[in-house]
Amino acid sequence: MIIVMKENATDEQKERVKKRLTELGFDIHQSTGVLKTIFGAVGQVTGWLVEEMQALEGIDQAFRVSDPFKLAGRSFHPDPTVIRVGKAEVGGNRVVVMAGPCSVEDREGMRRIARSAAAGGATVLRGGAFKPRSSPYAFQGLGKEGLEILAAVAAESGLATVSEVMDTRDVDLVCRYVDVLQIGARNMQNTPLLKEVGRTAKPVLLKRGLSATIEEWIMAAEYVMSEGNYQVMMCERGIRTYETSTRNTLDISAIPIVHEKTHLPVVADPSHAVGRRDKVIVMARAAVAAGADALLVEIHHNPEVAVSDGPQTLFLEQFAQMMAEIRPVARAIGRDA
Numbered sequence: 001m002i003i004v005m006k007e008n009a010t011d012e013q014k015e016r017v018k019k020r021l022t023e024l025g026f027d028i029h030q031s032t033g034v035l036k037t038i039f040g041a042v043g044q045v046t047g048w049l050v051e052e053m054q055a056l057e058g059i060d061q062a063f064r065v066s067d068p069f070k071l072a073g074r075s076f077h078p079d080p081t082v083i084r085v086g087k088a089e090v091g092g093n094r095v096v097v098m099a100g101p102c103s104v105e106d107r108e109g110m111r112r113i114a115r116s117a118a119a120g121g122a123t124v125l126r127g128g129a130f131k132p133r134s135s136p137y138a139f140q141g142l143g144k145e146g147l148e149i150l151a152a153v154a155a156e157s158g159l160a161t162v163s164e165v166m167d168t169r170d171v172d173l174v175c176r177y178v179d180v181l182q183i184g185a186r187n188m189q190n191t192p193l194l195k196e197v198g199r200t201a202k203p204v205l206l207k208r209g210l211s212a213t214i215e216e217w218i219m220a221a222e223y224v225m226s227e228g229n230y231q232v233m234m235c236e237r238g239i240r241t242y243e244t245s246t247r248n249t250l251d252i253s254a255i256p257i258v259h260e261k262t263h264l265p266v267v268a269d270p271s272h273a274v275g276r277r278d279k280v281i282v283m284a285r286a287a288v289a290a291g292a293d294a295l296l297v298e299i300h301h302n303p304e305v306a307v308s309d310g311p312q313t314l315f316l317e318q319f320a321q322m323m324a325e326i327r328p329v330a331r332a333i334g335r336d337a
């Protein structure tokens with residue numbers, strides 16, 4: 001059930017509503033907008049309850065929601081969510097760029113990458129320390145040491161950080177080092193992990209599963225939000241299709257569809273979508289044109305020897321070129337980059 005408070009509702013009236021819902025055993029979620037406060041009450045709703053609520057002082061409307069996305073959907077939170085990450089605001093007018101290597105490898109290399117990322121206009125440094133590799137014999141990431149390097153190098157260049165967490169047991173550790181917790185495509189339906197990051201105060205970048213429908217992906221966001229963390233960014237990173245000329249297929253239409261179905265910001269990852277560096281820039285332009293609020297892109301000072309995802313990783317000069325090419329596209333749709 002959604003309860004929309006009147007614009008001039010007092011704090012006492014809001015408290016009374018919350019108290020009544022708690023007595024009835026509901027889970028209460030609050031969205032405080034510029035003008036109105038909205039409560040989402042999750043639990044068993046009966047017809048008389050809607051009427052009882054409508055009669056309470058300070059309530060503008062109370063209605064049942066058939067929307068399966070109680071918290072991610074627009075009825076609970078009509079305005080787009082803006083998530084602050086360091087200096088950046090994901091979901092604001094400016095298209096935010098998150099760039100860095102697939103894996104954190106060493107401090108000196110990371111420094112070079114971070115400097116170029118910052119110089120080009122990125123505000124968030126990416127780098128995996130826990131890597132979900134297809135083979136158990138491939139490089140698995142530097143773990144804690146990788147997180148230390150990422151955090152230290154990002155701070156030197158004034159960048160915020162994003163890194164993947166794969167295991168519930170590592171959530172506290174990763175939280176100590178990074179600004180944004182990444183949930184990888186392979187873990188999109190790992191519900192214990194989704195709930196665990198939902199109990200933190202860190203923004204979550206939720207990648208779309210390799211073969212997940214948009215509804216399944218939004219339901220995964222719902223898991224995070226149901227634990228109280230509403231700071232979820234939806235990352236389209238390409239899906240499995242029958243096409244083999246690219247690693248995955250970037251589902252460009254997912255960007256406006258997620259914007260329509262939810263209030264959450266959308267991030268596009270052209271690197272994992274196409275899997276080949278010669279097509280990353282053009283897909284970055286396309287994602288911005290389709291309304292992506294941010295880009296997540298892999299860059300490296302020497303991608304040919306990168307320990308993971310080298311073939312899809314941009315050279316640093318190509319990153320500068322990508323930034324130059326997305327700016328006019330952003331401006332054409334009334335945004336900055």
Ligand code: PEP
Binds near residue numbers: 186
């Ligand atoms: C990554 O960002 O390096 C990564 C492993 O991404 P995905 O989970 O989308 O495959």
Ligand code: MN
Binds near residue numbers: 272298309
């Ligand atoms: Mn990668």
